[in-house]
Amino acid sequence: MKNQLIKKVFIAIATATAIISATQFTVQAEQRKSIAHPRTPYRLSFYNRHRRSYRVAGALHFAHSKLHDVLLLTPFERHALEDDKLYKQVLSHYNKPPRVEPTMELYAPYTARATWRLFRTIDAVHLLHETTEDILADKDIPWSQKEKELKKIYEYYKSTYKDVVLSPAPLDVTMRRAGVMMKPYFTLTRNYYPKNNNFFYAAHWWHPAVYESMMIGGNDSEQDKMLNQMEDVFQNQVIPNPPMRMLLSREGSPRYSRLSPETANVFDNLHMLHGITYDIFAYDGWTIEQKRAELYRVLKALGYQQGDEKLARKFTTPKPDFNPLAYDEWAKSADGSMTRMMMEMMQEMMPMMKGRINSGMSSMQGNMNQMNGGMSQEMHKKMMAQLKMKLTPGIQEGEIPGSWMDAMKVLMPNMKMSPEAMEPGKINPMMVETMLKGWREKYGNLPDIESISMETEPSAKDILAQTQN
């Protein structure tokens, strides 16, 4: 009897200790906070109607997921080997794609444990991708009602995922808030893991192309034809010869971007988040804790801020009649909205850079230097040329090794870097404000891009006929 009592007391104490210890640990730990998808009438419409494209998305998500762990768990010096190895796995998954779309955690368990908030953020936007695709795919939603449903689902995303929601402001704004160009990791992935980087550029051609194909096809069987033909283009042309830049929604899905600019911008912000995350993870100079601090800073910068909806339509569409079935030189080029944005940001930051100014120069030279932020015309030209190379996948002839910051240090060894630049989790607020001021001056008064009429269902007859010819 006494033994039984002692046993019970021991068990009670052990249990209480275990619970208290667990609670103490878990106070510091992140919360799982999974939320169920909305049960809507259009749920799984895309899965049911466009199975081929649904499975391609699964393959792309495998690729996105897996690269996280590869970058965190393999040394940078093995970049070529790891890039090649993963690319082969990615192609294999593309050729035999999963039947059900995997979550990020499934193929990147280390990253899930190290930076769970990142995967919550990504999985939340993937939900937005799925539900918006469902809305466009569902024949029971009249064409004229699609915009209303898209607005509703955006509001649902914003209110349900409050703590991880990405901004609906254009990438031009959020990239400036993030201020990653002056960080030691910027451009590492595109330069040193070009195979996988370029596959993601192909994937970021694909995703806007899905939306645009549905926008062009309308609700009827032309939508199915558009998507099937788009998949053929993706398989036969885009994957073997991917774009040399990340296409933005305004480039790859101009019609959809006008219809739902909030979600289109969220998707751009997600696609950029992928690239920044991979750069941070590829950088060998920080511990995992430091990488987390920096990544979470970036997540906050790309996140929603009060009033961001007012900025959602501040963009133009370079090719309003873009045809996803015609994969042309413009789509493949390294020059586009993304590159323009980065070059602008560099120009905006230059006045803040302190470099050595040649004391023997004439006053005219001095004035010209002032215009270039205290550097000579020649140096300015070299910097912009080097940046262009850094923004191009792979390593080009004449490109300085390392990240963009490494290249700048070689070009301007006396340039004083902002101390916050080297600190994970920190940013120079003056630099961010300078770039945002630059954006406001250039685009703050841009008229909002007009919405697109959904009163009449479009016809894809002409585009489909062109492709058959």
Add this chain to the structure above:
Amino acid sequence: MNTQKLKRTGIIAGLFLGLTAIISFPKTAQAADHLNLEEGLPTEVEDAYPIPYKGIELQGVTKYERINGKDSFVIEPRIEYGIAPNTQATISVPFQFGSAEDDSIGNAGVEFLHNFNAESLKTPAFAIAVGADLPTGADSAGVDPKVKLIMTKTLGTGANLDRLHLNVGYTYNSSKQTGERSNRFKAIAGYSRRLGSSTILVTDFAYEQEEEKNDDTYVLELGIRQQATPLTVWSVGAGVGLSNDSPDFRITGGIQQSL
């Protein structure tokens, strides 16, 4: 209608009312998730994660055991609801058949599982499940409260999501009959691994003190969980008993469907 039957009917009616209330809840659903281990689907071990908040899942668990030359079939429908962030509620009603026991409804169960944290690089995920077995079974009496501590830890840095799961459970027998235990413990050590994008392998070793005094079972189990569609997971497994009190063998099958 005798008092016992009346009580049993009342409890089951209450459970079904609860079920109806849950089904009428706001419009959220979540893909049933093969990564999220559930008790009996297909092995005893469960992981430290509940279904997502506001998710609703119907589960059907079937178990066949051969016990001392006799057959036992159990079919157990369940409903789970993500009742709060990181928390799920479960209602279960088992139906028993076979020569090992009388055909009847078993003890219905109600349980709440709360997850404390997402697993980090150093800290496992922890959860606690509290619940009760209700006296809906033939010859059962009293509400038996139970508690279970659950831990999930990923092993190493491999890509296959190798995980260790520990479950330690306690049930209090509130209306102890002659020859029965007042307190029962259960301990399970399990392991899971991703075999493909849609398939998870699960194996465990389960020790359980039965209601009858001195009856302890030891079972080794193996099974797989397969994500068949975005909303459906099926599972199948088998187990073998390692002691005289244990079932000779066990076969399990199950299905999970998100609403």
